[in-house]
Amino acid sequence: MVDQRYTRTAIFLHWLIAALLIGQFSFGWYLDEIPRGVPERSYFVNLHKSTGIVIGLLIFIRLFWRLAHTPPPLPLTVPSWERRLATAGHRLLYALMVIMPVSGYIASNFSKYGIKFFNVVSFPPWGIDDKAIYAFFNGTHKLASWLLLVMVILHVLAALKHLFIDRDQVFSRMLLRRRAAQRQ
Numbered sequence: 470m471v472d473q474r475y476t477r478t479a480i481f482l483h484w485l486i487a488a489l490l491i492g493q494f495s496f497g498w499y500l501d502e503i504p505r506g507v508p509e510r511s512y513f514v515n516l517h518k519s520t521g522i523v524i525g526l527l528i529f530i531r532l533f534w535r536l537a538h539t540p541p542p543l544p545l546t547v548p549s550w551e552r553r554l555a556t557a558g559h560r561l562l563y564a565l566m567v568i569m570p571v572s573g574y575i576a577s578n579f580s581k582y583g584i585k586f587f588n589v590v591s592f593p594p595w596g597i598d599d600k601a602i603y604a605f606f607n608g609t610h611k612l613a614s615w616l617l618l619v620m621v622i623l624h625v626l627a628a629l630k631h632l633f634i635d636r637d638q639v640f641s642r643m644l645l646r647r648r649a650a651q652r653q
């Protein structure tokens with residue numbers, strides 16, 4: 470029988486990155502609460518940049534892993550319009566997951582502050598100190614964060630629809646099950 474579940478690796482990466490992203494979102498908004506110009510701000514901004522880079526690397530690992538692995542087929546009860554919507558939604562989620570760290574990283578390199586990785590190792594900026602370029606990538610970072618939030622909310626609603634309305638296996642195939650016979 471065809472395995473209808475995601476592999477353990479896919480499930481692990483999905484939930485790890487989802488949890489880290491929720492933390493990173495909250496961290497980003499918390500930065501807004503810290504007044505500009507105070508020394509603590511640079512400490513927290515550098516921490517946000519550092520955790521963002523680590524999460525970004527995990528996102529790239531997940532993306533490359535996903536490109537090399539086909540997801541399990543959806544149950545036959547899922548209509549074709551919903552399959553197309555799910556594929557488009559997942560692609561957009563991946564695109565936004567990549568845009569978030571990349572836009573933040575590029576913006577930071579067009580500012581004289583650069584990145585102080587975990588407030589220990591200084592990565593001097595490779596770009597010029599240019600307010601317009603910084604504003605463009607920082608604006609992309611902010612816009613993408615709102616788009617990603619909207620997409621995640623729609624994504625969760627879709628998952629809950631499968632759990633409570635359709636009552637099919639789509640939700641549970643992304644849950645870890647303690648079974649020895651799972652694929653890697």
Ligand code: HEM
Binds near residue numbers: 496517614
């Ligand atoms: C991994 C994913 C990331 C997420 C989900 C994320 C999320 C956010 C959010 C929600 C904000 C607040 C936006 C707003 O005020 O409307 C923010 C601000 C910021 N992020 Fe990120 N971020 C990520 C990665 C990064 C990275 C890798 C860097 C740089 C290396 C970075 C640099 C910044 C900076 C400098 C700000 C402050 C911008 C400002 O206040 O003008 N972020 N981020």
Ligand code: HEM
Binds near residue numbers: 483486540629639
């Ligand atoms: C930041 C949060 C999240 C992001 C970025 C995210 C992203 C994704 C992506 C990209 C996929 C497609 C996987 C693939 O085929 O490669 C997926 C699948 C899935 N996600 Fe999430 N997810 C998040 C949170 C959640 C939450 C909170 C739930 C549950 C309430 C959830 C439930 C699911 C389910 C059930 C699937 C499998 C869908 C299917 O079989 O077609 N996700 N997620």
